[in-house]
Amino acid sequence: MADLAAIAASLGEVLHRSGIPATPERQARFAASVVDIAPGTLDELYWIGRVTLVSERGQIEIYDKVFDQVFRGIIDFDQYLRQSQKPMPMNSKHADESKPASPSTGDRKDGNDSAGSAATPGDVADESESSDEPAILAAVSETELLRDRSFAECSQDELNLIAALVAKLPLVPPRRASRRSARNNHGNELDMRATIRTSRSTGGDPIRLEMKKKKERPRRVVLIADVSGSMEPYARVYMHLMRGAVQALHAEAFVFATRLTRLTRFIGQGKPDQAYAKVAENTPDWSGGTRIGKALLAFVRDHGQRGVARGAVVVIVSDGWEIDDPLYIEQAMSRLSRLAHHIIWVNPRKASVDYEPLVRGMSAALPYVDTFVSGHSLRAIQDVLEAIHRATDSTQIRRRAA
Structure with missing residues (x-):
């Protein structure tokens, strides 16, 4: 049985090609709502998509046609519910349906039993009377709160949900x-x-x-993530982003704490659990101390100068905490800036209102950084993806002063 959230992700892509601006943010919101609500019928899935992906009434007709194209005959909801063994979160009226039919453009229920009649999705009055929409909107509101919450403040269950959503984010190469x-x-x-x-x-x-x-x-993308103790909650989420980038963009993936480890060969292969187990096996310094400068120097010496970083978009995920002399960072970043086309630094600490790059490691690196973002939450990861996509030949390089 295909994963429902994975199939749902394809809906946003087809909508975007059909003229509906289903942004990555809206697609992530739709996927989160699907996971949260666990729809019991295609009707319920239809309304989740319509509330989260459609922004104007004029888009409803296109949405209806695309929905039928993507989902008609693809998902057997009876089988999906038996396998997931989850109770239907919405109204029990669907329990009597022996085999729910795929909703068509002109024949979808509005969720109100007393009405007893079919309603056209484009009818605003019927939409407001739908008994399903309040539940959907409530779930979307909860998901919105989660999207802005720092990974460091999330529970393990919330991090698992976020990681699943990050793994399905659409990646567009520079x-x-x-x-x-x-x-x-x-x-x-x-x-x-x-x-x-x-x-x-x-x-x-x-x-x-x-x-x-x-x-x-496509321009080469290189991701280098700090997996030291101070970056623990963020590193686990970014492993999923790395896996997606390696698979979709043929990116290079590295991690470091006290030493540099190349993950490209195995993080994108096999099932996710197997890949992450392999990552843990090959990263003995996970959650250890931080030697950013020496790790970056090793990257430039062993990989960057041999072509990996040449003309590439390099993404470094780290809070800048360094236990060695920050001079190592300055040397590494100076050499890296002459190789790379664009350097993006992701620092979750930047999300703080009163943040200033006073940490010695961060202040040493910042003069060589082209784009500086926080990436501390699900919504902030969109800034990271946008920065990667925009790092094209037309990018005007402006080094930030410390």
């Missing part, structure tokens, strides 16, 4: 211009050969100028 060009009517460079070929049909007169544009290719 782009870089290739050396090769392709014919493009909106290009900014004259395609002389194509122009001459076209002019043959007009007696050699180049009446129409053909243009070309550089092709784009």
Whole structure:
């Protein structure tokens, strides 16, 4: 049986391609609500998606068609409920349904038994009378609170839910211009050969100028996470982001506490539990002390200069606490900045209102950082993903002063 949350994640992607702006934030909210509410029928799943993914009434018709396209015949809810062994969280009216039919655009129940009639999803009056929506909205509100909560303040169950959502976040790679060009009517460079070929049909007169544009290719992404004791609650969540990046973006993944460990080979392989067990097995210094500078110097020496960091977007996740001389960090970041295209530093401590980068390690690194974000919560991880996506050739590099 396919995982319901995984299948639900595909709905947001198809909606986005169909013209509905299903942002990563809305997709994460939808996936969180699916996990929270555990819908018992396609009707219930329909309303969860409509409340969380649709922002305008004019989008409802497209949403209905996409929903049917994604879910019709894919999920057997009777089987899903038997396997999950969870009670249906919504009204018990669905208990008498022997086999719920897939909701169609013109035939969905509004959740009110007294009405006894079908309602069109686009009807605002029927929508307001739905008895299911208050429960859905309440669950969404709880999820919203969780999205803004720091990972350090979450319970283990909440961290497990957040980790599952992070693993399903859509990752969009940064782009870089290739050396090769392709014919493009909106290009900014004259395609002389194509122009001459076209002019043959007009007696050699180049009446129409053909243009070309550089092709784009994905830019390499490198993630380096601090797994020392001070970063423990954040590191476990970022392991899921690393796994997703390795699988979706072919990224490179490293962790460090007192020494650097490369995870790329096994974090993206097999089932998640097996991959994370392998990570723990190969990271004996997990939750230990922190030697950021020496770990970054090892990365530059053993991997960065050999091509891993060259022209890449490098993401470093650390609070900047350093037990060694911060001069090591300054040396490593100086060398790394000359190799990498863009450096993103994720520091959960930045989320504090009165935060100032006074820690010696952080103040030594900051002059070489292009983008500085907190990444302390589920919502803040969106800033990390956005920073990765925006680190393209058009990015204006502006080093931040300490």
